Amino acid sequence: MPKTARALLQLPPATAAAIGKLGADLAVARLRRKESLKTWARRMGVSVPTLQRLEAGDPSVGIGIVATALWLIQRDGELGKLAAPEHDQGAIEMDVRAAVELGRARAQASAEARMTSQRAKDS
Missing domain, CATH: 1.10.260.40 (lambda repressor-like DNA-binding domains)
Structure with missing residues (x-):
């Protein structure tokens, strides 16, 4: 077929x-x-x-x-x-999810860096 x-x-x-x-x-x-x-x-x-x-x-x-x-x-x-990209709801949702995940990862990395820096100062 x-x-x-x-x-x-x-x-x-x-x-x-x-x-x-x-x-x-x-x-x-x-x-x-x-x-x-x-x-x-x-x-x-x-x-x-x-x-x-x-x-x-x-x-x-x-x-x-x-x-x-x-x-x-x-x-x-x-x-x-x-099929204009600006109207592609599925791709827009994927972009938002990726941005949220990136934001969380960066916030986590920043928090870890602050904790490491604080520990170094306290030592």
Whole structure:
């Protein structure tokens, strides 16, 4: 089994649902613009079956195709923000934990140095 197929089978349910909603929302956007599948697919540079898979929420549709669909509805600007480091909550939490641990280690080292210094003075 190819790696891609395995990865798609392991999608978290919430992620699969979000992809499904994105596809449905893109279908609504197309319909609101009164565009046929054929016309929209031609504008995107894809086949009608590929557009149908996208609108059905098929997670195997390439990100470039998703980006093109978003561009057609003027929402592609959001792509640059999706994985922006300043919004990566998991990494931010890791950075905070590392800073707290470093602070504790430095405080401990400082306290030990003060105790050693005090002992030397008392001797």
